[in-house]
Amino acid sequence: MKHIITAFIFSGILMSCNSSDKTKTTTETTADIETTEVSESTESKTQLxxxxxxxxxxxxxxxxxxxxxxxxxxxxxxxxxxxxxxxxxxxxxxxxxxxxxxxxxxxxxxxxxxxxxxxxxxxxxxxxxxxxxxxxxxxxxxxxxxxxxxxxxxxxxxxxxxxxxxxxxxxxxxxxxxxxxxxxxxxxxxxxxxxxxxxxxxxxxxxxxxxxxxxxxxxxxxxxxx
Known part of the structure; x- marks a missing residue:
């Protein structure tokens, strides 16, 4: 019984970590896209x-x-x-x-x-x-x-x-x-x-x-x- 409870707890920790990693990855990817768009927008402004x-x-x-x-x-x-x-x-x-x-x-x-x-x-x-x-x-x-x-x-x-x-x-x-x-x-x-x-x-x-x-x-x- 103890082994079963321990397995459930361990699975929960893994799912939490995966969810956190996905959120972090999504946030970082969005930030990267926004930064890239701002950079491209700035670079596209032609110098007179x-x-x-x-x-x-x-x-x-x-x-x-x-x-x-x-x-x-x-x-x-x-x-x-x-x-x-x-x-x-x-x-x-x-x-x-x-x-x-x-x-x-x-x-x-x-x-x-x-x-x-x-x-x-x-x-x-x-x-x-x-x-x-x-x-x-x-x-x-x-x-x-x-x-x-x-x-x-x-x-x-x-x-x-x-x-x-x-x-x-x-x-x-x-x-x-x-x-x-x-x-x-x-x-x-x-x-x-x-x-x-x-x-x-x-x-x-x-x-x-x-x-x-x-x-x-x-x-x-x-x-x-x-």
């Missing part, structure tokens, strides 16, 4: 990179263009050597102006190729040392004289932000956002029904109404991500 090469300029500039059109978009602008060149040839309707690496922050723009005479004239006047209002006035006179035409509805996509660092995996620039400019030459608040001042973020309004440079502005939401 400064724009230091012409390839970086092209990659970040193309973020201004619609995603499906980036491969065929032409990219122009200042290269890292400070020369205004064609950084990438294109075969679709878009021209992308890359960020100027010698200026603070980031600013790239994508526009329809039919806007190039207007844009090129602005760049030429700026190179001559003309200020913003002078450029506006000169192009106003020239537009009225028919020296160039701004197509109604032609759109400018501006991708800009306070920093010039980007994610090398996605080419997204840190804190950069998109805003849109839709050109409507000579349009007014009355002809469009749009306000002449912004009502709120992401709401359209008309800027420079009644001029060659009249356009609808659509700015990004204040809390919008890249």
């Amino acid at each position: 990179k400064a724009i230091t090469t012409d390839e970086d300029l092209i990659a970040t500039a193309l973020m201004a263009a619609p995603e499906e059109s980036r491969a065929g978009s032409k990219v122009i602008g200042y290269n890292m050597a400070g020369e205004f060149v064609t950084l990438k040839e294109g075969d679709n309707e878009f021209i992308v102006l890359a960020d100027d690496p010698n200026k603070k922050g980031f600013n790239a723009a994508c526009y329809h190729k039919d806007l190039e005479p207007f844009m090129a004239r602005g760049r030429a006047l700026k190179a001559e040392g003309k200020k913003h209002q002078e450029i506006f006035d000169i192009r106003e006179i020239e537009a009225k004289a028919g020296k160039f035409k701004i197509p109604t509805g032609a759109t400018l996509h501006v991708y800009s932000g306070p920093k010039a660092e980007f994610d090398p995996e996605t080419s997204k620039v840190d804190e950069a956002k998109l805003r849109y400019v839709v050109y409507l030459p000579w349009a007014t608040a009355e002809s469009t029904g749009l306000p002449e001042k912004p009502v709120a973020s992401n709401h359209p309004w008309i800027m420079n109404p009644g001029t060659h440079r009249a356009h609808i502005m659509i700015s990004p939401l204040a809390d919008e991500s890249n």
Whole structure:
């Protein structure tokens, strides 16, 4: 009888130990998984990179263009050597102006190729040392004289932000956002029904109404991500 009781007690101790070991193993395994997931999550966070090469300029500039059109978009602008060149040839309707690496922050723009005479004239006047209002006035006179035409509805996509660092995996620039400019030459608040001042973020309004440079502005939401 004593032997039978002893056997029962011994079996109970073994079962208790096995249960404890399983609980410990399960807890340790769960902890290991959680630690691994946290580690992988931390490691997957990509380090931002400064724009230091012409390839970086092209990659970040193309973020201004619609995603499906980036491969065929032409990219122009200042290269890292400070020369205004064609950084990438294109075969679709878009021209992308890359960020100027010698200026603070980031600013790239994508526009329809039919806007190039207007844009090129602005760049030429700026190179001559003309200020913003002078450029506006000169192009106003020239537009009225028919020296160039701004197509109604032609759109400018501006991708800009306070920093010039980007994610090398996605080419997204840190804190950069998109805003849109839709050109409507000579349009007014009355002809469009749009306000002449912004009502709120992401709401359209008309800027420079009644001029060659009249356009609808659509700015990004204040809390919008890249």
